[in-house]
Amino acid sequence: MTSTLERANSTISLSTPSTMKAAIVTGPGTITIQEVPVPEPGPGEVRVRLTGCGVCASNLGPWSGPEWMQFPTAPGQLGHEGWGIIEAVGPRVSGFEPGQPVTTLFQNSYAEYDVGSAEEVVSLPMELSEMPFPGEPLGCAMNIFRRADIRAGQTVAIVGIGFLGAMLTRLAKKAGADVIAISRRPCALETAREMGASRTIAMEDHSAIVEQVDALTGSRFCERVIEATGKSWPLDLAGELTGEGGRLIVAGYHQDGPRQINMQLWNWRGIDVINAHERNPATYVRGMREAIEAVLSGRLDPMPLITNAFSLSRLDEALNATRDRPDGFLKAVVRMP
Template identity: 30%
Template structure:
C-alpha cells in the first residue's frame, strides 16, 4: 500500500448549496470490476463548481451531496478486476460523462448526447476534489511518461475546446475570431493558431487574458467595445465566453456563409440569436456541451506534442482545505484570477 493510501483519503463533500465538510476516511476507496483508483494530483475549479456551491446549476445536472471536481489529473494507484494492472503508476486524465455505450448516439461516437439519464464525474458521481478518485478504466486517457500533471489538470476544458475545433473544421488561411479569453478561449487560441490562420482575433474585455492570447498566437486582440473597428467578416468564429451578448456578437463577426461554434454556457436571460440574420447570411451554427472521446484524444495528443500548453493559465494552487477560498476566487471577478487548482 502506498504512503497516500496508508494515510487514508480525504474528500470535499458539498452537502447542499453553501454547505460542505471535509471527509476523512481511514481507507481509500477500492476500485471495483472494470475500475481504477487514481491518486489525484490536481483538480481545476471552474464556474460549474461555483454553480454547485451557489445552488444555481440547472436542475438535473447536479445531485447533492456530491464531491465536485471534473477537471483533474493524477496517477493510477490501483486497478480493479478485469483491468490491465500495467496501468498502475501511469499519469492520466479521464472523461467525465458516464455514457451508456449502447444507445444510438453512443454507438455513433456522440457520447455527450447519450440517451441515458445524465451522469458525470463531479456532478452526479464523486469527483476529484479529493485525495482519490474511482472511475471506470474505459474513461482514462493515459499521458506520456514525464508529462506535467499540474498542467494536465486543464485537459478537460481543453477537450471541450477540441470538440469545438473539430466541429469548426478550420482551414489554413482562414480569418478566425475567438470571443472570450477565459480558460476555454485561451485554449482555443492555442489550437486554432496551430491551424495556420491568416488572422486570429481574440475578443475579451480584460487586459491579462488579451496579453496571454497574443502570446498564444492571436494576431490581434480587442475589447468588445472595439468590435466595430474590425474588418468585416470572419470565416470562422468560436464563442467561449458564455456572456449575455457573446453569442450574438459571434454571429455579427461572421461573414456571409461563415461558420460559428458556440462553446460557452450562457446564463439564463442571454440575448437571443436573430433567425433572420442566420438565414439571410446563411450562417452555419454548431454548439458544444462536453467532449466525446475523439475530442479527448485530440486534446491529449496536442498536449503530448507540445501544441497545447495550459500551464500559463494557472494562477492559484490551494490545498483541499482551501476549497471555500478557491470557489470564492473563481466567482470574484478579479482580472488577476486565472485557473484555480486544488492540489491534495
C-alpha cells in the first residue's frame, strides 16, 4: 500500500503511452496533427486523458491570424474546454485519483492528454461521466447568471442566442423571469423558444427592435439585459433596452478593439453595467460546480445545444463552423481518438 509520504512525493498513474496526438495551429486557418510526448504532471498537477474539448468562439481571433499571434502554437493550445478521465496524479495532490471523470480549465486540450493544476479540475458524478461536459462555458453561464441577479417577475432581454445565450435563456426562465430573446438566425430564435423565451425578435433593424421591446414592456424596458454577442452594435442595442435602474450584463467576448457607447443614455437611466467576464480560476471552478448541480437538478440541459461534433483531425472544420455558424449550429465539440 502506498503511504501518505510516498504519495506526497511521487506520481501515481495508470498505464499510458509515451506519445499522443495533438493539434498544432501552423498559421491562419491551418492545423496539423502531430505525435508529441505525453506531458508529465508536476507537483500539484494532474494529467487528464481527454474525452473531448469544446470549441470556444474566443479561438476565432487567434485562428484568423492577427499580427500579435505567434505560429506554430504549442501542442493542443487554444483548447480550454476539456473533459475526460484523470490518468496521472502528481506529487502533493489530494482529492483526486486515477480513473475519476473530470472537467477542467486546462489550456492545451486540443490533444489526447493535458496537464494542469489540480485546483482547475472539477470531478464529474458518474451520472454525467458519459456525456460531453465542457466545464468552462457551462461554468461561465452560471457565473454570468449569478452576477445578473435575475429574479422572478423581471423582464430579461438576451441579445445573441448561441450556446451561451441559450443556456442563459433557460436559467432565466427557470428563475421565473419573462425572457425576450433577440438573435439574427431563425434557428437560434427557435432554440430560444425551446429554452423558454416568451418572445423572440429577429436582430435586423435597431429601431424596430427598440420599438417592439418598448411596446412589450409598456415603455419600462427591461430590468435585466444580457449582451452575448461580443459585437459593437448589439452592445449599443442592449443599452437602449435596459430600463431605468436596470442592469446591463456584458457577457459577449469583445476581442476586436475599442467600443463607443452612449454614456448619456446610461447616465440618464442610471443603469448598472456588469462586465461578467472572470479571470480568477477559483470563480470559474465555482461556476463549474454550480453547472453540475444545475444539470443534475434539470435546471440546465446542455445536450440539445451541442449541435456539431468533430474528430481531432477535423479541428479546422470545427473552428470554421464556429466562425461561419451554418444553419442549426450552436456549439461544436472535438472528440478525441
